[in-house]
Amino acid sequence: MLFTSYSFILFLAILFVLYYLVPRKVQWLLLLAANFVFYAFSGWDNVAFMLITILSIWLIGRHIGRMHKARDQYLAEHKADLDREQRKAYREAVKSRQLRWLLLSLFINLGILAVLKYTNFVIANINTVRGWFSAGELSFVSLALPMGISFYIFQSVGYMVDVYRGKYPPEDNILRLALFVSFFPQLVQGPISRFDDLSQTLFQEHPFDGRTVTYGLQRILWGFFKKLVIADRILAGVNTIIRDPERYTGIYVLVGMLFYAIQLYADFTGGIDITIGIAQTLGIKVKENFDRPYFSKSIAEFWRRWHITMGTWFRDYVFYPLSISRPMLKLAKKSRTRFGDAFGKRVTVYLSTLIVWFTTGLWHGASWNFIVWGLLNGVVIILSQELNPFYNWFHNRFSVRNNFFFRFFQIVRTLLLMSSLRILDCYRDVGISFRQFFSMFTTWNAGELFGGQLLNIGLSGADYLVLAFGVALMILVSLRQRRGSLRDALQERPAPLRYVLTIAAVIVVLVVGAYGIGYDSTQFIYNQF
Amino acid sequence: MKIQKSLVIILLIVLTVAILAFLQALLTPKFQTQLLEGGLIADYYQEKNKDHAVIFIGDCEVYEDFSPITLWEEYGITSYIRGSAQQLIWHSYYILEDTLRYETPDVVVFNILSMKYDEPQNEAYNRMALDAMPLSGTKLRAIKASMTEGEEWLSYIFPLLRYHSRWHELSSEDFEFLFRRNPVSHNGYLMRVDVKPVTGIPTPRPLPDYRFSDICYEYLDKITNLCRTNDIELILIKSPSIYPYWYDQWNQQMVDYAAENDLLYINTLQHLEEIGIDYNTDTYDAGLHMNLSGAEKMSVYFGRILAEEYALADRRGDASLAARWDEKAAAYYRQQDEQYLELETYGYLRAFRYQPD
Known part of the structure; x- marks a missing residue:
């Protein structure tokens, strides 16, 4: 059902009337039903995939939540018996078990996304390599990508990571969690909401x-x-x-x-x-997803103002964890020794940046165009970071930072640069x-x-x-x-x-x-x- | 205060609806000076006295090939042609069903060329057949049966949704005929006096399967049953067009169907001499359609059958009816003169430079 179709407008009108007619306590249940009616229009198979996501994050999320509770209870009960090191070791042991459950949920959900979205891309690349050796081609598989799957899986992954981090307790009511995952207006093209943001108003009663x-x-x-x-x-x-x-x-x-x-x-x-x-x-x-992005004066700023929820998602769930991961910390240490403190510090940041942009590109589409597009974005951002000393010199030498024409030039430059990168999209x-x-x-x-x-x-x-x-x-x-x-x-x-x-x-x-x-x-x- | 607020809201709603209705009227094609075929269906609803002994349904082979004025003048038979460009059989059925909401004729004449089409052909022809039909259960069913891929039923209810993109091609016709329209036909007959003789007869291409499809038979049965239920005589007719080619196998199926259902089937291609059709003078497009001369010959021939075999009364003695038909005839002859004059002046008829059928 297209947002711009008559059937969607009719669907919306009926939902709107019912929403304000039913008792407020059940408004969210009506909305949940509407979500599945909307999604069912895209095919029952798609509903099945969504149910797998909902069920998996509900079960695993609750399990991780129970482990949080049991850990806190154990530590409270044994406060006097355990020294600091023992408490730390216990916490880490629990965290390690929780991590396994988190990884299981990521495996299920990102696995579904990966299989449905990237199988044929992988086959195409294998075929290219086989072609070099005159080997026969593998057949492509017929897999339909369910509508909005990238969006609801990213939301679900965000929810699981937040629950694992103890940012908020898991949602016990599977129907509420289902409402968060399946909220129909977001299924078409986002934004990628966070559970703690959306749940504040999603489950509330709403008088007209x-x-x-x-x-x-x-x-x-x-x-x-x-x-x-x-x-x-x-x-x-x-x-x-x-x-x-x-x-x-x-x-x-x-x-x-x-x-x-x-x-x-x-x-x-x-x-x-x-x-x-x-x-x-x-x-x-x-949440808002845009902040007048075409008025940005640099690519980095553009990405802070364009598809904001995707940018912050990659920042919080890919960039930060990656930057403080053990291999990255090791690499940071080595690079500081090799390149000195100033540049050595930036090596891991740049590497994380490139990995984030690689995954961003891959998320946008299963093709080399998007991967190259993503990496080029990363490269441009890194280059502009590296050019900072020049920019500082320039602005110290010429005081044009607040000049209207210079700002206009920066806006046009950013627009042209972004548009050039998007050629890969076309x-x-x-x-x-x-x-x-x-x-x-x-x-x-x-x-x-x-x-x-x-x-x-x-x-x-x-x-x-x-x-x-x-x-x-x-x-x-x-x-x-x-x-x-x-x-x-x-x-x-x-x-x-x-x-x-x-x-x-x-x-x-x-x-x-x-x-x-x-x-x-x-x-x-x-x-x- | 509350009442005042409610009144303001009602007023705003009425005003909004009026604005949208105005826009719809402005943007919907008028079919008054070009593409006159598009106005045929609307003509019927403008007709004040819907009291006809004979109703024709079908495509261009009815609205170009029969003249109700001739039927009246020669036999005193009142008739109306509910034809439209490439009217498919489901269009014909629903147009007949809709016609019966207004009147019950003695005879319905159905041109069976559309038996060869078993699926919607073109959105434009759907529009010509259905847009002017007032909203009713019949219209909704007709829309459902007719839509081609990509069409939305709602745009038939609110044509603004279909014709909105005409905003940049509005012409003086759209403003001139915003709140009024002139009939484009003579009781459904679309007159053309120009002549283009037949120069060659196309060789028929063999078909893999000659049997008309089930869906066409289903609608033909519906038409037959509808007539039977309403005590109307149904006549099946094939006009004397030499193409699209009318295969013998197709003809036989119609002969069989007519025999099974006790109907009269006339294939005029087999009575050309009797009718007096001369393909050098009676067609305006080399044999596809009849011109005025051909339509009048067809009407004289067919009127005799209606009068003799169906005993349709000669109503020329009814003074008030005759007066109305005299008016129609005057308009008919006036247009005839105008068209001859146009032919002399321009060498062609300006309204027909574009051919949809």
């Missing part, structure tokens, strides 16, 4: 609150605008350029790159707006991606753009007009958001004005939106991850 619901609906409308008016409209242009790399080189690669930047932003943030808006209409608070293999990238510097065909060629890439004059209006509006809204909530400001305005603006927005989405026959309306891009 006009203002909250209105805010939620406004957010949904804004999401639809971005998805239908901008992302799905510009899609035709992006597809024309990237599907014919022989024809569209040079300046077209730049155009495709920028169009894709717009499409991806409008698609992903639009989807998240719809997700957060839906949750808000139900009284549930979901083309079918790494070789073509690099060839297309370099063609921007070797093929001089900018003149073609002034010969009306832009009207031959699947976009008409009317499309460009709509896109110009849509992108300008997105920029204006982003600029306005720096001064606080736009919806708060709107709420202060007279009711007739609010009504006119709302109706205007509905009409724009209904009339100008790229949906229905004649449009290649797509799933949200991040749904495939």
Whole structure:
């Protein structure tokens, strides 16, 4: 069920009415049922995989939780009998047993993800190697990736690690845990929520609150605008350029790159707006996933503001544990001896960074394009770290840090750099991606753009007009958001004005939106991850 | 205060609905000056006196090949053609079912060319057949039966969802006919006076299987039963188009079906001489459809069968009815003159530069 389909809107309307009609005590149960109805639309097999995840993290999480309790109880009872070393040894013994259970849960859940998502990628690579030795090819297996599996498994892994770390006690009620894992608005493309964040409002009773619901609906409308008016409209242009790399080189690669930047932003943030808006209409608070990322002045900053919940997930559950793992500490020691304190300290940080970006790339897709994309992100971040002394010298020499034009330059530079890396996201293999990238510097065909060629890439004059209006509006809204909530400001305005603006927005989405026959309306891009 | 607030909310809802209804009316195609086929179904609902002895259902082989005005003038038979471009058999069934909500004719004439299509062909033809039909259980069932892949039933209920993308191609026609429309046909007959003679007869391609599909027979049975239940005589007819080719095997199946169900089946391809069809003068597209001359010959021939074998009364003596039909005939001859003038002026008919069927 697509977020932008009529059936989803109908589903949402029915849920919304029932949600505020049923006794508040059972609202969360209704929501749980709705989650499974929504998910069942994607196939019963998918529901089975989700149930395995829920059951495994519930059972193992409770077991780890009981071990925490038993450990605390034992230590309290034997406070006088054990010295500090004995207490430490006991704690470590318990932790080691807990770790085994944690690893079992990770094996089950990441194992499901790995098998479903990466089996054919592994086979393809084996076949490449076998090809070098003229050996026969292995057959690919038919495995469908359940919708949103990366998102709910990452949430579940986060939950298990937090329970293992004792950040919060495990959830005893399997239905509540099931609600957390299966919360339907997040299944399509995140955000990746934390149990301690989401559970604060997920299981609560929610009386109808006009203002909250209105805010939620406004957010949904804004999401639809971005998805239908901008992302799905510009899609035709992006597809024309990237599907014919022989024809569209040079300046077209730049155009495709920028169009894709717009499409991806409008698609992903639009989807998240719809997700957060839906949750808000139900009284549930979901974490923000974006913070005006295209205003970032460096790649590192960009990644702090783009897909925030994924970034923090990798930071908390991959980067930190990896950085303080025994092999890394050993390596840090060795590298400090070999390269000196200043650089030696950074070696393990950089290695952890590269590993994190490798896994980030792999998470985005089972292909070398994404792996190279991830590693390049890591390399750019490391390079910019290494260039820090130069930046410091530059800023000491020229006081441009607060200059508007310099900041604008930094924003444009970051946007172009990010968009260049995303070329790997567009083309079918790494070789073509690099060839297309370099063609921007070797093929001089900018003149073609002034010969009306832009009207031959699947976009008409009317499309460009709509896109110009849509992108300008997105920029204006982003600029306005720096001064606080736009919806708060709107709420202060007279009711007739609010009504006119709302109706205007509905009409724009209904009339100008790229949906229905004649449009290649797509799933949200991040749904495939 | 509460009442005042409720009133404001109701007012806003009404205003919103009115705005959306206006947009829908504006963006929905009007079919008034181009693609006139799209307006045929709507014409029927605009017809004030739905009292016809004969109802035709089918595709272009009915709305191009029979003239109700000729049937009236020659035999005093009132008729209406509920045809639409590439009307498939399930369209025909539901259009008939819908027609029976308004009137019960003595005879229904079904053109059986659509027996050759067993699945939805094209969204545009669905739209031409169903968009103008008022909302009813019949319409909902018709939508369900007709949708092609990728279509959404809701967009038939709210056509704005289908036609929203026309915002940048709106023409003066969309504004001129926003709140009114003119009939595009003469009781469902779409007139064309131009001539394009037949220059060659296409060689039929052998088919792997000539049997009409089960789904087509299912709907043909439904049409037969619907007529039987309502005490209506059903006539199956094949028009004199020389292509799409009408295979002997297909013809035999219709002969058998008619015999089994005690129906009259007329394959006019076998009565060309009797009808007087001349493929040099009676077709506007080299044998696919009849022009005015061909349609009038067909009507004279078929009217005799209706009058003699089905004893349909000559109602020309009914003064008020005759007055209404005189008006229709006047419009018919007026358009005839206009089309001849257009042919003289431009060499072609401007409304038919695009051919959907």
